[in-house]
Amino acid sequence: MPVFELGYRAYEGQLISPRLRWWAIMRTGIQLAWRSKILRRVQYLAWVPLLYMIPLFFGIGLMMDPAYKGARHPLLGMVRELFGPRLVNAVQENPEAFRTTIWLMAFAFLAGTIQPIITGVVVTIIAPPLISNDVRTKAFLVYFSKPISRWEYVLGKLGTIVFFAFTTTLFPAIALYVLSIAFSPSFGTLFDTLSVLPKITLGYLALTVPSALVALFISSLTTQARFASVGWIVTIVFGHAAFQVLSNTFELRESTFPFLLSLFESVHTLQLGILGVRDVASQVPGMLIPEHIMDLCAPDPRYSPWTAFVVLAGISALCVVGIFKRISAPMKI
Amino acid sequence: MLIELENVSKRYGAFQALDGLQARIRPGVIGLLGPNGAGKSTLIKVLLGLVKLTTGTARVLGHDTRKETRAIRQVVGYMPEDDCILAGMSAVEAVAYAGELARLPYLNSLRRAHEILDYVGVDEERYRPVESFSTGMRQKMRMAQALVHSPKLVFLDEPTSGMDPKGRARMLRLVRELFHKKGVSVVISTHILTDVENCCDSVLILGRGKLLVYDDLETLRKPVDASVQVTIDGELGSFERALEQRGLKTSRVGPDELRIPGDGEQVAGAVFLAAGECGATVRRLARSQNSLESIFLDAVASTAAPAPGAKAPGGSPKNDLAGRSRT
Numbered sequence: 161m162p163v164f165e166l167g168y169r170a171y172e173g174q175l176i177s178p179r180l181r182w183w184a185i186m187r188t189g190i191q192l193a194w195r196s197k198i199l200r201r202v203q204y205l206a207w208v209p210l211l212y213m214i215p216l217f218f219g220i221g222l223m224m225d226p227a228y229k230g231a232r233h234p235l236l237g238m239v240r241e242l243f244g245p246r247l248v249n250a251v252q253e254n255p256e257a258f259r260t261t262i263w264l265m266a267f268a269f270l271a272g273t274i275q276p277i278i279t280g281v282v283v284t285i286i287a288p289p290l291i292s293n294d295v296r297t298k299a300f301l302v303y304f305s306k307p308i309s310r311w312e313y314v315l316g317k318l319g320t321i322v323f324f325a326f327t328t329t330l331f332p333a334i335a336l337y338v339l340s341i342a343f344s345p346s347f348g349t350l351f352d353t354l355s356v357l358p359k360i361t362l363g364y365l366a367l368t369v370p371s372a373l374v375a376l377f378i379s380s381l382t383t384q385a386r387f388a389s390v391g392w393i394v395t396i397v398f399g400h401a402a403f404q405v406l407s408n409t410f411e412l413r414e415s416t417f418p419f420l421l422s423l424f425e426s427v428h429t430l431q432l433g434i435l436g437v438r439d440v441a442s443q444v445p446g447m448l449i450p451e452h453i454m455d456l457c458a459p460d461p462r463y464s465p466w467t468a469f470v471v472l473a474g475i476s477a478l479c480v481v482g483i484f485k486r487i488s489a490p491m492k493i
Numbered sequence: 494m495l496i497e498l499e500n501v502s503k504r505y506g507a508f509q510a511l512d513g514l515q516a517r518i519r520p521g522v523i524g525l526l527g528p529n530g531a532g533k534s535t536l537i538k539v540l541l542g543l544v545k546l547t548t549g550t551a552r553v554l555g556h557d558t559r560k561e562t563r564a565i566r567q568v569v570g571y572m573p574e575d576d577c578i579l580a581g582m583s584a585v586e587a588v589a590y591a592g593e594l595a596r597l598p599y600l601n602s603l604r605r606a607h608e609i610l611d612y613v614g615v616d617e618e619r620y621r622p623v624e625s626f627s628t629g630m631r632q633k634m635r636m637a638q639a640l641v642h643s644p645k646l647v648f649l650d651e652p653t654s655g656m657d658p659k660g661r662a663r664m665l666r667l668v669r670e671l672f673h674k675k676g677v678s679v680v681i682s683t684h685i686l687t688d689v690e691n692c693c694d695s696v697l698i699l700g701r702g703k704l705l706v707y708d709d710l711e712t713l714r715k716p717v718d719a720s721v722q723v724t725i726d727g728e729l730g731s732f733e734r735a736l737e738q739r740g741l742k743t744s745r746v747g748p749d750e751l752r753i754p755g756d757g758e759q760v761a762g763a764v765f766l767a768a769g770e771c772g773a774t775v776r777r778l779a780r781s782q783n784s785l786e787s788i789f790l791d792a793v794a795s796t797a798a799p800a801p802g803a804k805a806p807g808g809s810p811k812n813d814l815a816g817r818s819r820t
Binding site for chain 1: 541543562563564566567569570571573575576577578579580581582586590591593594595596597598599601605608609612639640641642643671675677
């Protein structure tokens with residue numbers, strides 16, 4: 161027993177804004193998820209690609225610096241290897257005109273290669289227990305006996321995933337952007353590339369939000385987090401495998417249908433649509449994007465970003481409805 | 494008024510969970526009783542705004558349950574019967590989290606969680622993960638979660654189930670104290686009638702979704718007719734005959750116990766004379782009181798569907814309390 165007991169007293173302190181009710185759910189979710197050693201390691205690993213990307217952006221900086229025109233430098237060699245000598249020569253002739261396109265290409269390269277895999281791993285670690293644990297222990301009654309709505313509950317859970325997904329994708333990208341601006345030859349670089357930051361932010365939202373909602377919906381379907389993990393992995397891996405197989409069959413070679421099976425393809429297409437490398441490049445006279453870069457930076461012509469947007473919006477809406485139904489069901493018993 | 498129910502009905506498909514409840518419930522410690530499936534949990538969920546009413550209006554502390562659910566949940570606490578564990582948290586984190594969900598700032602919520610855990614009697618265990626808690630500890634933690642945001646009314650669903658006698662006594666003391674010292678009204682839904690007898694001021698009994706009884710416990714326990722109960726050592730049959738010869742009617746309520754209608758002082762003389770006459774010893778003589786058990790059983794029996802050809806259920810006439818509601 162305590163030596164001194166205060167007893168029960170009514171709380172007379174301040175209350176936080178009603179608009180921030182979801183914040184407590186998100187903050188606590190982050191706090192609990194951060195206790196996972198695996199998640200912490202994945203978070204550190206997510207920054208490893210910057211070891212390649214930082215020198216690449218320095219190389220791009222050198223490429224756009226007239227003083228390095230025709231110079232032999234290991235970082236310039238790296239840039240030449242990635243973008244091809246013809247494009248590098250064209251950029252060196254008129255660096256300001258090409259800057260935004262080149263930067264968007266570099267960010268599309270970052271966002272389209274290793275980062276979706278890291279996001280997938282992060283979501284696999286965080287999302288499965290988020291709702292399934294509440295289903296198992298009927299913890300909804302703790303949430304919904306307090307002034308919390310279903311929207312705020314889902315927003316708080318979604319915020320937890322989005323935060324960790326952003327720390328492995330958007331935050332490294334922003335760090336890269338800030339570093340590149342800081343070490344760019346002129347202050348004008350900031351104004352030339354001002355449109356890049358909102359584009360990459362929107363691009364990563366397009367990657368994170370639908371993925372997180374799908375994972376949360378799967379989590380709400382079961383009381384066991386491990387089943388939710390398996391469900392999420394199967395959805396992603398088998399969906400993408402089905403896309404790979406079907407898109408190469410003769411009958412479906414020109415069809416949009418196989419793309420609809422792969423969440424990754426829809427997300428990636430929308431991301432590339434938002435970055436809009438091809439649209440920006442088409443406005444630059446003399447812009448010749450090498451084919452291997454175009455494959456990485458531009459959406460597949462069979463699947464338009466708008467279709468991907470509609471598909472992802474539909475999937476997200478269905479997931480929200482499904483989650484609402486699952487979390488409301490225990491209340492009615 | 495604490496709770497106002499006006500023709501409250503709730504239907505799940507073909508099942509009528511609540512059927513035209515009508516009551517005005519005053520502040521205090523209220524026992525919510527009823528057999529399984531009577532609608533107790535549904536009524537609590539309706540009052541919290543967790544399930545929508547089919548018809549009628551319910552108000553909690555003046556707030557409409559249809560339109561002002563958030564306002565209600567801000568001033569009402571709920572201790573669910575189910576485990577409702579927030580996985581991966583310690584007790585202090587779980588209670589602080591419950592406070593944060595009710596809009597308390599993080600640090601205030603943490604400070605408040607410690608105060609409330611002291612109050613309900615969770616000591617150093619508060620730093621242990623809640624999954625490792627015993628049933629009694631979990632009950633205390635849930636009680637703390639219900640109280641952390643300083644509600645004006647608390648719904649407690651089976652608060653003492655699974656607790657040891659000491660923990661149970663402490664929990665009941667807290668419940669009593671909450672209203673009588675702190676002004677927090679409490680609604681206890683339970684099957685343990687002695688808990689209600691020990692700590693409640695009024696009782697609300699539901700059966701098959703209908704309100705059977707709502708009144709102060711003290712009023713309910715007063716028998717409708719004055720009578721006394723006599724316990725004797727000796728032959729009960731000859732004692733009964735001796736009383737009947739003196740013009741007193743009797744009814745057996747136990748193997749050595751009789752109930753005799755009439756005023757205590759008038760009956761007492763006849764009882765001792767009859768006992769002397771038949772060589773019995775009067776062990777106990779007291780004015781009759783309705784036990785909560787008899788009140789409950791009589792009320793619930795009135796809603797049971799009678800078997801074909803069977804007599805209508807019901808106890809002694811003075812215990813016929815079904816439909817008794819003082820609003």
